[in-house]
Amino acid sequence: MDFDGYLQDLRRSEFYRGQIAHVERIPGQSARYGELKRALHPELERALRSQGIRQFYSHQAEAINAALEGQHVTIVTSTASGKTLCYNVPVIQTVLEQPRARAFYLFPTKALAQDQLGKLNALGLFPTVRFASYDGDTSADERRAVRRSAHIVLTNPDMLHLGILPGHTQWTSFLANLRYVVIDEMHVYRGVFGAHVAQVLRRLRRLCRHYGANPQFLCCSATIANPQELTERLTGVSDPVIVDKNGAPAGRRTFVFWNPPLIDQGNNTRVSTHTEATRLFCDLVSQEVRTIVFTKARKSAELILRYARNQLQTKAPELVDRVAAYRAGYTLKERRQVEEQLFSGQLLGVASTNALELGIDIGGLQASILTGYPGSVASTWQQAGRAGRGEAPALSVLVAYDSPLEQFLMNNPDYFFNRTCEHVALNPDNPRILREHLLCAAYEQALSEEDLTLLGPAAAGCLKVLEEEGTLVRRGSRWLYNAGDYPAARVNIRSTGGAPFRIEDIFGKLVGTEEPARAFRALHPGAIYLHMGETYQVEELDIEGRRAIVRPAAVNYYTRSSSTTHLVVLRARSSQNFANFTAYFGEVVVTNKVVSYQRKKLYTEEVLSIEPLDLPEQTYETEALWFTVPASLCLLLARFTQDLLGSLHALEHAAIGLMPLLSGTDPDDVGGVSYFQHPDTALPSVFIYDGYPGGVGLAELAYENLLFLLEATRSLLQQCPCEEGCPSCVQSPLCGNNNQPLDKRGALELLNLLLGQKQSVVEARG
Structure with missing residues (x-):
């Protein structure tokens, strides 16, 4: 297909309102x-x-x-x-x-x-x-x-x-x-x-x-x-x-940055990303262009499938059954069927989570639509590369959300196209995880002092904890497993929370599963759960039984939960003094509570209501970076705004939104909280922490690149055209305080005080 011609047709279409923010034409290469x-x-x-x-x-x-x-x-x-x-x-x-x-x-x-x-x-x-x-x-x-x-x-x-x-x-x-x-x-x-x-x-x-x-x-x-x-x-x-020098041939790729049009200039509110992606998906499928749409979440894949089938029913009803969804949570039989239908060409299009980002052979696709930035440069190229085979031309379209990161990229496309990929953060010495595997190793064969070098520098300290608990017993220079069970069965290597929650319908039939870390957010009473294009509402969340009871529901909305966080500092492992402030990295205790959820209307994203929730708190130890604002800067900021907490809160939201610039992250991977005066620092403070017990290395990476992260945050706030703050810069859909208070202009001034001389351009880093 002539994709340059296709873009010209799009610009002349009735729904085009300047959505194309950038077109990058990437030449192909011959084999070496x-x-x-x-x-x-x-x-x-x-x-x-x-x-x-x-x-x-x-x-x-x-x-x-x-x-x-x-x-x-x-x-x-x-x-x-x-x-x-x-x-x-x-x-x-x-x-x-x-x-x-x-x-x-x-x-x-x-x-x-x-x-x-x-x-x-x-x-x-x-x-x-x-x-x-x-x-x-x-x-x-x-x-x-x-x-x-x-x-x-x-x-x-x-x-x-x-x-x-x-x-x-x-x-x-x-x-x-x-x-x-x-x-x-x-x-x-x-x-x-x-x-x-x-x-x-x-x-x-x-x-x-x-x-x-x-x-x-x-x-x-x-x-x-x-x-x-x-x-x-x-x-x-x-x-x-x-x-790392690729010698394979590649076809010419047309890569489009597509920014949904504004519907409210003052609040910088845009048309739904899902709506825009579905329009493009249906348009390409209607022209028999084999297309994959990648989404960030299971719910999004199901939403786009539902939207696409509704549109195709009117536009091309013969194609309704030639589009499908694909994600984790489907049965093995369901996934295999979609894979086979894609490979054979029976399906023209699929809406998928990153479950199809990996190297499963699904035949020769021609176009890829990325519904939102996947979280890293590496994943973006991985998903885009699922379309295009050999030297055949391909089209990739990144449809932006109104998040800080994605609007930053829409305004700075060269940052993406000229940048090397991010680091992959990994902490093999997470003490909670290491202790679990030391028990597994001891069960397999008694541990020796010689093993400690192989198992990592934190192993000796973890062994002492396990000895004190009595789960390991030392005999001379060896440690023996001291329980009669099978420890590996208790260790879920894909989470830190044990067995997944079962999702059952009112008759007891298994519908799907959900990770424990997401269960309170995704399966709370009243939550809308989507599976294979079908809609269910959660009737009950049985926490002890690790299951959710759902019933079919015909509703015109979906749900998104919000939570509050409190944090206590255990100890700072290191600190670094910058010109105008000090930053720390160390261990903290995080207490999180899911407090409410929004009912958001399909297609328009209108908030229909905010419903309260009463769920237990979840507390865990993890790693965090934090920085404090000295009193001298607070006095200078007071000349500009009296809302110090709103300034800190807005800075925190925007900085967390840009964390994927450093490493591929999911929304659950990292969190943040800000304080007018934190009890452990006695100063105004901003914290960014790993969202999993023991830490996974993301907060440490942010600590090592803090100036870069804050410079990018300042650039984002400078470029966003809104006046008071919007979802594209400082508002977060996950905020348990309903984005109150937020002071965008105060946050920008605070960044200027922290960083000193303004810089108009953020330099790309590898």
């Missing part, structure tokens, strides 16, 4: 090839030739050479660049040369593992090279066969944690001969999930060492700023070879 340093095994060469592979892109050759030389390798190239061959070739080559060699392939989802299993099958090397998946769907008989004979086992971190490591005596031969551990989509392992997986991998390396093996790690990632640091923090190995 490299040479292998050694000949491939004849059977492998024959298998590759049968698929038309006679030469390797330059990054593939570099990665294969390094892997076959025995080095840890991390490949950091774009979507659809052929990263699979970077690990399949050295692994299969080794197995063909040394039939006792074994490999684990770890994928974050079962769907990815099944997709890669199909690619291995297509090589036609079975049974000379034997491979199989090993997950929760594998039967007992199949598991025995896999352990006994498979060269390559495709699994996920959950199964490694729950099924393989605790039963390692059944894997003795496999672990003794483990040569490779492949970690695909490594950038997914951040935050809580990443901290858990880092400990699972250390447990794996510990058992391999016991059996006399020392496996190589071959990692693949989307483009990120810190591939070496992430590889080392995740796996515990050092000095990986980083392969």
